[in-house]
Amino acid sequence: MKAFAYLTPVNEKEAIGALGPDRDKVMVLGGGQDLLARMKDYVAQPDRVVNIKNALDATIVATPDGGLKIGAAVKIADLAEHAQVAKLYPALARAAGEVGTPQIRNQGTVGGNINQRPRCWYFRNEEFFCLKKGGNRCFAPNGENQFHAIFGNGPTHIVHPSSLAVPAVAYGAKFRLAGPKGERIVEARDYFTMPTMANVQTENVLAADELFTHVILPPPGNVKTGHYEVRYKASHDWPIAFATVVLAMDGDTIKSARVVMGAVAPVPWRAQAAEQALAGKRIDDRTAAAAAEAALQGARPMSRNGYKVQVAKTAVKRAILQAGGIKTA
Numbered sequence: 001m002k003a004f005a006y007l008t009p010v011n012e013k014e015a016i017g018a019l020g021p022d023r024d025k026v027m028v029l030g031g032g033q034d035l036l037a038r039m040k041d042y043v044a045q046p047d048r049v050v051n052i053k054n055a056l057d058a059t060i061v062a063t064p065d066g067g068l069k070i071g072a073a074v075k076i077a078d079l080a081e082h083a084q085v086a087k088l089y090p091a092l093a094r095a096a097g098e099v100g101t102p103q104i105r106n107q108g109t110v111g112g113n114i115n116q117r118p119r120c121w122y123f124r125n126e127e128f129f130c131l132k133k134g135g136n137r138c139f140a141p142n143g144e145n146q147f148h149a150i151f152g153n154g155p156t157h158i159v160h161p162s163s164l165a166v167p168a169v170a171y172g173a174k175f176r177l178a179g180p181k182g183e184r185i186v187e188a189r190d191y192f193t194m195p196t197m198a199n200v201q202t203e204n205v206l207a208a209d210e211l212f213t214h215v216i217l218p219p220p221g222n223v224k225t226g227h228y229e230v231r232y233k234a235s236h237d238w239p240i241a242f243a244t245v246v247l248a249m250d251g252d253t254i255k256s257a258r259v260v261m262g263a264v265a266p267v268p269w270r271a272q273a274a275e276q277a278l279a280g281k282r283i284d285d286r287t288a289a290a291a292a293e294a295a296l297q298g299a300r301p302m303s304r305n306g307y308k309v310q311v312a313k314t315a316v317k318r319a320i321l322q323a324g325g326i327k328t329a
């Protein structure tokens with residue numbers, strides 16, 4: 001590993017002061033599980049590492065409007081076990097509880113999880129000089145693309161790796177970012193960016209000199225929610241595809257829906273056709289199956305990931321049935 005300077009600021013202002021304009025030179029450390037792995041693999045070689053664990057908020061507090069404000073330094077395990085999170089945002093608690101393993105959840109932070117870099121094996125291998133590292137091609141379309149995106153037209157075909165990002169978008173969360181010019185609040189759905197040649201080396205709108213400080217959840221209202229992940233194995237693995245659904249109810253009828261899929265696109269992927277298919281319906285097997293079909297309309301799998309279309313359909317269908325309290329396999 002290349003030698004680097006290590007800073008341990010004790011508050012937000014000090015942490016921001018330690019950042020700089022060059023994201024390749026100064027990097028933020030939360031739990032370190034993603035960053036240190038990239039450093040050990042020579043994929044990231046910062047001159048300075050800024051540990052934010054003692055600088056950023058590690059609490060979960062109620063907001064005056066009845067929502068919750070979650071600090072970036074909160075551990076994933078604490079999010080998963082928090083009583084108010086489980087009561088108000090069960091899909092988020094469930095997603096947090098399914099991340100990796102107990103050790104990963106104990107070490108990983110909310111900020112680190114949402115800002116972790118893609119798991120693409122070409123990106124993570126120093127031998128491949130891919131678009132994300134300043135090269136001139138994405139190796140996925142003609143390569144081993146079994147876990148890559150089935151939505152989006154490139155130029156890179158990564159899937160967004162964060163399990164927490166998907167329920168955050170589904171619940172209509174906002175993110176607080178702080179930098180030298182002050183704070184800004186960004187809708188979770190606008191935070192993650194589809195790749196273009198202009199922004200291909202990043203996955204979100206966070207500037208190099210900004211910190212991700214909070215997830216702010218609005219009061220949930222009268223909703224039913226579901227979250228369903230499909231993995232090869234039950235633990236120590238990322239999902240192949242998953243979905244969060246948030247259904248605003250009017251009695252037994254779905255008034256409006258948010259359906260967001262994970263591990264299928266470079267961003268948490270909102271399935272608006274599925275949302276329309278659900279509006280005005282009751283939750284039952286037929287409605288869930290029709291919405292799942294609609295959710296995968298427009299999927300464009302590559303040579304080896306066609307199987308993900310069916311897996312994602314299953315995740316959407318089961319998330320809807322779970323929201324309705326209907327038992328699935």
Ligand SMILES: Cc1cc2nc3c(=O)[nH]c(=O)nc-3n(C[C@H](O)[C@H](O)[C@H](O)COP(=O)(O)OP(=O)(O)OC[C@H]3O[C@@H](n4cnc5c(N)ncnc54)[C@H](O)[C@@H]3O)c2cc1C
Nearest residue numbers: 028030031032033034035100108109111112113115163212
């Ligand atoms: C076997 C295995 C299975 C896994 N399964 C899952 C899974 O199912 N779902 C899932 O979501 N993840 C999964 N992970 C990934 C793991 O959850 C993440 O690596 C972890 O959550 C990252 O959190 P961290 O705090 O350790 O991040 P760090 O490594 O500290 O940071 C990650 C990135 O975010 C940046 N960063 C961190 N905090 C901030 C901040 N406050 N502001 C700005 N930038 C910041 C860092 O610079 C870095 O680039 C798995 C990992 C392993 C090894």
